[in-house]
Amino acid sequence: xxxxxxxxxxxxxxxxxxxxxxxxxxLVGSWIGGTGVTAVLCPSHLALGAVSSRLAGSPLxxxxxxxxxxxxxxxxxxxxxxxxxxxGCRFCVVxxxxxxxxxxxxxxxxxxxxxxxxxxxxxxxxxxxxxRQERDAGRRDATVIGQVEAAFSAQRLVGTQSVVVAYEPxxxxxxxxxxxxxxxxxxxxxxxxxxxxxxGEEVVERQCHVIYGGAVDSRNLASFLAVPVIDGAxxxxxxxxxxxxRDMVAIAADHQG
Numbered sequence: 001x002x003x004x005x006x007x008x009x010x011x012x013x014x015x016x017x018x019x020x021x022x023x024x025x026x027l028v029g030s031w032i033g034g035t036g037v038t039a040v041l042c043p044s045h046l047a048l049g050a051v052s053s054r055l056a057g058s059p060l061x062x063x064x065x066x067x068x069x070x071x072x073x074x075x076x077x078x079x080x081x082x083x084x085x086x087x088g089c090r091f092c093v094v095x096x097x098x099x100x101x102x103x104x105x106x107x108x109x110x111x112x113x114x115x116x117x118x119x120x121x122x123x124x125x126x127x128x129x130x131x132r133q134e135r136d137a138g139r140r141d142a143t144v145i146g147q148v149e150a151a152f153s154a155q156r157l158v159g160t161q162s163v164v165v166a167y168e169p170x171x172x173x174x175x176x177x178x179x180x181x182x183x184x185x186x187x188x189x190x191x192x193x194x195x196x197x198x199x200g201e202e203v204v205e206r207q208c209h210v211i212y213g214g215a216v217d218s219r220n221l222a223s224f225l226a227v228p229v230i231d232g233a234x235x236x237x238x239x240x241x242x243x244x245x246r247d248m249v250a251i252a253a254d255h256q257g
Contacts, residue, residue, distance in 0.1 A: 002225065002252040003164060003211050003232030005040040005063060007238025008047075012040060016046035021054035023242035028249050033059040035253035040091045040125075041239070045079050052088040062214035063091035063125065063150060066099065069112035081120045092117050093234075094128045095151065097170040107150035114151050118161060125164045125234065126151045127213065128191065132171035144187060145194045152198035157207055163199075165191055166234040168213035174235070176188075178215040178224075183225040188212070192229065218247040 012020060021041060032039055040065040043051045052062050084092060095110040095119070112128065117124045128147040130140045138187035148165060157163065167187045171181055178184075188210045195204045212224050213234030224230050232252060238244045 001209065001231070002037045002256050003040070003209055004245075004249055004252050005042065005091065005093070005095070005164070005166070005232070007042045007065065007213075007234060007236050008044065008240060009065070009098075009236065011240060012042055012043065012047065013049045014050050017043040018050045018054055020240065020242065021060075024245055025055060025058050025060060027242050027246040028076045029055075029060055030057040032249055032253075036256040037249055037252045038251055039245075042091070042093055042203060048084070048087045048089065056088075057135070059137060061090045062088050063093065064089045064186070065093050065096070067092050067094065067113050067117060067122075069109070069116040081116045081122060085120050085122060087121060089138070091123045091125055091164070093127065093166075094145070095175075097127060097129055097168055097173050101170065105145055110147075110151050110155055111155075114155055114163075117139045118155060118157065118163075121161065123162055123164060124151075125166055125235070127166045127168050129168040129170045129214070135171065140187075141190055144249065145190060146193055148194040149198055152195065155199070157199060157203055160207065162207040162209065164209045164211060164231075166211050166213045167191060168234060168253045172214040176215050178212075178220055179182045181223045181227050181230075184212045184224060185229055188227070188229045218244055218251060221248050222255065225252060 040061045040063040064084045081171045094113040099105040114124045128144050130143040134143045191210050209231040211232040217238040
């Protein structure tokens with residue numbers, strides 16, 4: 001199975017999100033069902049309801065960009081996993097590099113969010129990655145492994161629950177310059193090893209997927225998916241262009257299996 005997860009960030013209004021969902025559904029929704037590709041659209045929280053209605057009955061999945069770790073309470077401005085489930089979300093991104101950088105999101109917070117999502121049967125998309133300073137200082141591996149182990153500490157997958165880990169080197173976000181597929185592959189192997197220690201090898205091989213994120217588009221996606229250990233991509237700016245996203249789904253379908 002290959003994953004293509006579009007993170008629309010805070011780029012669109014509700015009306016624009018509806019139009020984009022319509023366009024993507026028209027281009028992709030009629031044929032993606034038989035490809036083995038899971039395509040996920042992640043609009044802003046305020047557009048989740050509108051996009052959910054646009055995707056209803058299609059094979060396209062809905063995802064959120066964040067969640068809080070409590071079901072309800074005095075947590076102003078946050079969103080409950082119960083609300084995400086009610087709106088039709090199947091996936092939710094946590095620990096994105098922009099939240100870590102701008103909002104001070106910690107590994108401990110990510111761990112609690114992962115637990116909340118698993119508790120309610122939602123699939124976490126856990127972002128991990130190093131800064132430029134950490135990479136230059138030789139701390140790339142330790143940083144990423146530490147983030148994976150922290151996110152899944154004391155977690156357990158029940159039944160057929162699955163998780164997705166997105167390796168997104170923080171220093172390439174927004175630059176348009178991706179790491180090499182070989183570099184990404186090296187990190188994917190390290191991430192899978194860390195997942196083995198946290199969740200168990202058998203569970204990881206059946207129910208965990210590791211994808212790449214960071215300046216990925218239709219021009220370079222095939223080179224990443226040609227590496228067997230890379231299970232898909234977390235896509236930012238390219239997911240805002242319907243034809244580009246459609247092309248990326250087709251590339252992912254070509255590399256399925």
